Amino acid sequence: MAVTFQKKCCKCRKNYVTVTARQNYVVCYECQKKAMSGEIKDPEMKKMFDIPEEFYKQNTFLCDIKVKYLQYGSLTERQIEAFKRVAKELKAKSK
Numbered sequence: 763m764a765v766t767f768q769k770k771c772c773k774c775r776k777n778y779v780t781v782t783a784r785q786n787y788v789v790c791y792e793c794q795k796k797a798m799s800g801e802i803k804d805p806e807m808k809k810m811f812d813i814p815e816e817f818y819k820q821n822t823f824l825c826d827i828k829v830k831y832l833q834y835g836s837l838t839e840r841q842i843e844a845f846k847r848v849a850k851e852l853k854a855k856s857k
C-alpha cells in the first residue's frame with residue numbers, strides 16, 4: 763500500500779485532499795469540478811469523458827486529463843489511452 767496523507771487544497775486552501783507522498787500540487791474535488799465544467803464539442807471526446815462522476819472523485823488523474831483537455835483543446839494519444847485504461851479499471855472495480 764502507498765502511504766497517503768492529508769494535504770490542503772492548493773487552490774481554495776480550505777478542503778483537504780488525500781494524497782500520496784509524491785504529489786506536490788493538490789486540488790480538491792470541489793475546485794476540480796469547477797475547472798471541469800467547460801463544454802466539450804468533439805463527440806469522440808465527449809463520449810470518452812462521459813463516465814460516472816464517482817470515477818472522477820475517486821481518481822484525480824481522470825480529473826487532470828479532463829481539465830487539460832478543456833484547457834488546451836487536445837490530448838496526446840498517450841493521455842487518451844491512459845484515460846481509457848483507468849476508466850475501464852474503475853468500471854471493472856465498481857461491478
Ligand SMILES: [Zn+2]
Nearest residue numbers: 771774790793
Ligand atoms: Zn479546493
